Amino acid sequence: MLGKGLKGKGYKLMIDNLDDLWHLYNLIEEHDIVGGETYRRVEKVDDKLRPDKAAKKRVWLAVDVEALEFHEFSNRLRVHGVVVKGPEDISLSSYHTLNFNTDKQIEIEKPKPWRKHQLEQLKNAIDATQQPQVIILSIEDDNAVIAQLHQYGVRKAATINAQGFGKFYSGTTAGKSSKKLSDVKKEFFDDILLQLQQLISQVEAKTDDVPLIVVGPGFTKDEFVKFCRDKQLSVMKNILVEGTGQAGMVGVQEALKRGVVTRLVSDSRVSFETELVEQVLEGIAKNGPVSYGLVETKAALDVGAVKQLLMTDSLIRGKNEQIEELLIKTENMSGTITIISTVHDAGKQLESLGGVAALLRYKV
Numbered sequence: 001m002l003g004k005g006l007k008g009k010g011y012k013l014m015i016d017n018l019d020d021l022w023h024l025y026n027l028i029e030e031h032d033i034v035g036g037e038t039y040r041r042v043e044k045v046d047d048k049l050r051p052d053k054a055a056k057k058r059v060w061l062a063v064d065v066e067a068l069e070f071h072e073f074s075n076r077l078r079v080h081g082v083v084v085k086g087p088e089d090i091s092l093s094s095y096h097t098l099n100f101n102t103d104k105q106i107e108i109e110k111p112k113p114w115r116k117h118q119l120e121q122l123k124n125a126i127d128a129t130q131q132p133q134v135i136i137l138s139i140e141d142d143n144a145v146i147a148q149l150h151q152y153g154v155r156k157a158a159t160i161n162a163q164g165f166g167k168f169y170s171g172t173t174a175g176k177s178s179k180k181l182s183d184v185k186k187e188f189f190d191d192i193l194l195q196l197q198q199l200i201s202q203v204e205a206k207t208d209d210v211p212l213i214v215v216g217p218g219f220t221k222d223e224f225v226k227f228c229r230d231k232q233l234s235v236m237k238n239i240l241v242e243g244t245g246q247a248g249m250v251g252v253q254e255a256l257k258r259g260v261v262t263r264l265v266s267d268s269r270v271s272f273e274t275e276l277v278e279q280v281l282e283g284i285a286k287n288g289p290v291s292y293g294l295v296e297t298k299a300a301l302d303v304g305a306v307k308q309l310l311m312t313d314s315l316i317r318g319k320n321e322q323i324e325e326l327l328i329k330t331e332n333m334s335g336t337i338t339i340i341s342t343v344h345d346a347g348k349q350l351e352s353l354g355g356v357a358a359l360l361r362y363k364v
Helices: 018-027 116-130 181-204 220-230 248-257 260-264 269-285 294-302 321-332 345-352
Strands: 002-005 010-014 033-042 055-071 076-085 095-100 105-109 135-139 143-149 154-161 212-216 239-243 290-292 306-312 336-340 356-360
Touching: 018 055, 018 076, 018 105, 018 116, 033 076, 033 095, 055 095, 116 321, 116 336, 135 181, 135 220, 135 248, 143 181, 143 248, 154 181, 154 248, 181 220, 212 220, 212 248, 212 260, 220 239, 239 260, 248 260, 248 269, 248 345, 260 269, 269 290, 269 306, 269 336, 269 345, 269 356, 290 294, 294 306, 294 321, 294 356, 306 321, 306 345, 321 336, 336 345
Parallel strands: 135 212, 212 239, 306 336
Antiparallel strands: 002 010, 010 105, 033 055, 033 105, 055 076, 076 095, 135 143, 143 154, 290 356, 306 356
């Protein structure tokens, strides 16, 4: 995401990727003024006879936001509201939905000054444009999952199953394929490699470096890495191999909790959020300097004990006055606010604690 300030209380931003849409989903609030290019139907006299044939023209509009929708799998952010700025031939009292995807510009103005944590999130989103996008391969004997690490969480990109007969067997088995173990495994590895190369080529269009993490139980992960290295493939230029107790997306989440991504990439948003939530969980287990839940965290904040406030993205979008009070008071007391995405496991764990927790300067 690239951005620059507008006169007054706004920013003009270029949307580069899905992560940018996610950040915008969390930054835009009700009654913000959001503008961008869109298409509006242009009616002519003969269009009244054939309304389905009415032409559309590209225009720039701004709306007073009433609703937001984030569509992860179609890479789209929908912003709905009353038109407040636009060409003279468009009614300013009409409703319109702006659709934003990658490679589009968006303008945001807030009726109130931007909050400190919002500016911090905006800065992080802009800085993250230059960060590598990590791909994780979780593999076992006859199944593999490829996932892509976004700033808001992990998204499954592909599932590959070994063709033939479940687990790998040597020799022949009655009623089953007589295909040799090496042939089955080679086909399996070739399928995985094809999917990886396709995803990496897409990511490389946005960043120069694409780290790959290969995880899973047993030795299949090591055999796959050797298979790729024997081919002297560039996909192996920045790779980390890690053993996990399970494969699939469970294995991916296990690797994240262990801080595997942080070891490969110095700055990973999901790993950072996961580590903070793990600190809260550890503090709860050991009766340490942490708080969780709205009541307990507010009490800690009232005595100035909150060092870092953690809040789920869903809670911060809830338009709750108590939540707003927590945010304001934390900023006034020089505390740090971190918004935790509920897309990944750590965010779901924080949600189960009430959606809010804090790391404290001292035990209350």
